[in-house]
Amino acid sequence: KVIVNIHDEL
């Protein structure tokens, strides 16, 4: 399960 992180957002 890829834990999607929020750090790909500005």
Add this chain to the structure above:
Amino acid sequence: MNIFRLAGDMTHLFSVLVLLLKIHTIKSCAGISLKTQELYAIVFATRYLDIFTNYISLYNTIMKLIFLGSSFSIVWYMRRHKIVRRSYDKDQDTFRHYFLMLPCLILALIINEKFTFREVMWTFSLYLEAVAILPQLVLLQRTRNIDNLTGQYVFLLGAYRAFYILNWIYRYFTEEHFVHWITWISGLVQTLLYADFFYYYFQSWKNNVKLELPA
């Protein structure tokens, strides 16, 4: 990337471009709160600490550089530029914005997703951004003469986070494990702070009258 986030980023980009345009062309920052601009510079500085260590995409890096560059140059213009600084209304822009930073830092130390320096700084920037507009809103209430560009700037700045809320809803339904309560609540609080401004902005647009905030 989804359409809501792109719309949010573009709206955010336009808000800083409108402000830079205003300051650069008419060499005036009347009605703009330096405190809010300083808070935004700190927000970007603490949020983009990993700009060179954590490459996500060219778009992401370019946008980070634009936001960092524009926020610091706006602060520079308002503090140092010999013409612009004369139009800064420091007697009215008196919000104790440094008092906003301490609670945000303490809250970030308590409520965060991971207790690491970078994550705490990132969370701090999130909380700080939620309240960064307060000095500007207070200044608008005081000066009451809101020129179009300032009104558009605040409107776009508020609208961008509303688009981000749609982006988080979209990502929640399309990506597994996309649950970020801290970001969601902070983003919601931020957008709600603009609620009354949006109301008066819409009223002035609908009745085609100059934007007036009640005292």
